[in-house]
Amino acid sequence: MFWIGWLCVAAAGALLASLGNVYSHWQKLPPGPWGWPIVGCLFCVSRRNLHRSFAELATKYGPIVYLNMGSRATVVISSPEVARAVFREHDVQFASRPRYSTPFKHISQNFKDLVFAPYGGRWKNLRKICSTELFTASKVNMFGGIRKAELHDFCNSIAMRAAAGEEVNLSVCFQELLTNLMSSVLFGKKFYTSDLPPVAEAAAYRATWGMLTQESGKIYLGDYIPALHWLDRLRGKDQRIRKTIIPALQGLLNSVIEERRKQLRRDKPRDFVDVMVALNDQKSLSNDEIVAIIQDMLLAGTGTTRSTLEWGFSELVRHPEVQRRAQEELDRVVGRERYVQESDLSGLPYIQALVKEIMRLHPAAPLGLPHFNSCPVSLAGYTIPANSTLHVNIWTICRDSSSWERAHEFRPERFLGSCHNLLGQHFELIPFSSGRRRCAGINLALLHVSLTLAYLLHRFEWRPPPGVDVSEIDMSETTGLACFRTVPLRVSVRPRLELP
Structure with a gap:
């Protein structure tokens, strides 16, 4: 009976919070659905494909929509013009992040990272360090040998499977490749290997990161109705992350950091951890910040890049004429x-046009990351209340028929001779978002995608499995930390080159 009383108190608090938003009658809020008391529109949209649900709302209500997700006032932007206003005219006002409780609080070391941290002095310092110390051209180029070796080994393993007549599960293969790429540039160690004894951290990393990715895509009621956050704990929903996954991952990363501190050569850093440990010794970065940045890089460098490559090869298998044209250019x-x-x-x-078209049609993070305003903002003739969560629906914007001819078709040639880039300057094409909170590792991500795409297209032909027509390839999607295929991508492969 005790918990029922607390439930009633929490529900009453959530109801008051919801009613607090009803003063929209007295403000010029954007149009949108009313939703239900307490839960708002939380159960009226698909959490599995939230970007598509928001796109349907935009079709009904227009390019700027207001709704309550639980007690969170939420605004969704769905046009390049309004996105331009957000990132050009109101970038500072929307530069912060909402404080979701689980699991992002734990991933970010209590919001001490670059991705989820609120806008302010700490974030500015981290952004400066990432821009001037981590993601510079010289640092990215420093790991060219690692990328070459990883791609060569990866292609050799694909060639062996092709020679044996095996189908290739590219979804799994890309996860292994990108994890090895990121673990090598971060730690100098491969976390997936078949011909060597696994490094001590590898098994722990694979298990821990797999659980984290799975848990992070789930709904946590307390993120939308804070008064009911305790229900997540009562149901054990955040126990796995808070008590098992995050401590294991942090223990692993802290052990790597301590090992590197003992071996550090400041004049010759071997990987990103060496660079960050040197900054730690100069008091520029704390241990918690290093762990949080590493987790950010693993999250983006494996999850979103895998999503882009997975969707890219899905389209290439479905469009053999595009694949042939890319291979002709490579030859x-x-x-x-x-x-x-x-x-x-x-x-x-x-190849550059192909990368842009993949990211246009299949942005890895369809809604980007949410923005937050602490003060009221006047946007596109409407008033956005203070403490609103703002989503920019990148997926909808990149498929806007007023910006793109035959917007829902896969046509890389649309970018040949085009001035469009992926740096957030053209608001009809913002797969990495834009403004102050644009992806800090954009150059590294583009290099990994472009190089992997070119390398694999040059070495192999990619086809559907025997007996499967290109029209039968399942293109359904599911969204968690990134937008992945619901069904793993299985292909047959034929080598194109006779090289060792």
């Missing part, structure tokens, strides 16, 4: 006597 520019090198990428305009 013409690179030839068939050597492998693709990073220096080749700038001379491959069709």
Whole structure:
């Protein structure tokens, strides 16, 4: 009976919070659905494909929609014009993040990272460090040898499966490749390997990060109705993250940091952890901040990049004419006597167009990350109340028929001769978001996607499994930390080059 009393008190508090938003009658709020008391529109939209639910609302209510998700006042932007206003005219006002409780609080070391931290002095310092110390051209180029070795090993493993007549599960393969790429540039260690004894951290990392990715895509009631946050704990929903997953991951990362501190050579850093430990010794970064940044990089470098490659190869298998055109360019520019090198990428305009079209049609994070305003903002003729959560529906914007001809079709040639880039300057194409909170690792992400795409297209032909027509490839999606295929991508492969 005791918990029922607390439930009533919490529900009453949540109801008052919801009623507090009803003063919209007295304000010029954007149009949108009313929703239910307490829960608002929380159960009226699909959490599995929230970007599509928001797109349907935009069709009904327009490019700026207001709704209550639980007791959270929520605004959804669905046009390039309003996105431009957000990121150009009101960037500072919307530069913060809402404080979701679980699991992002734990991933970010209580919001001490770059991705989820509120806007302010700490965030500015972290952004400066990432821009001037971590993601500079020289630091990115420093790991070119690692990328070359990882891609070579990856392609050899694909070739062995092709020779044995096996289907290839590209979803799993990309997870392994990108984890190895990121763990190598971060720690100098591969976390997936078949021919060596696993490093001590590898098994713990794979199990822990897999659980974290799975848990992070779930609904936590307390994130939307804070008064009911205790119900998540009562139901054990955050216990796994708070008591098992995060402590295991933090213990793993702290042990790596301490090991590197003992071995550090400031004049010759071997990986990103060395760079950050040196900054830690200079009091520029705390241990918690290093752990949080590492978790950010693993999250983005494996999850979102895997999503982009997975959807990219899904489209390439469905559109063999696009695949052939890309391979013709690779044969013409690179030839068939050597492998693709990073220096080749700038001379491959069709590959560059292909990357843009993949990211336009399938942005890895369809809603980006939420923004938050602490003061009221006048936007597009409407009043956005203080303490609102703002989503920019990148997925809808990138498929806007007023910006793109045949917007829902996969047509890389639309970018040939185009001035569009992916840096957040063209608001009809913002897969990495825009403004102050644009992805800090954009150059590293673009390099990993472009190089992997070019390397794999140069070495192999990619087809549906035997007996499967391209029209039968399942393109359904599910969204958690990133937008992935619901069904793993299985393909058959044929080598194109006779090189060692």
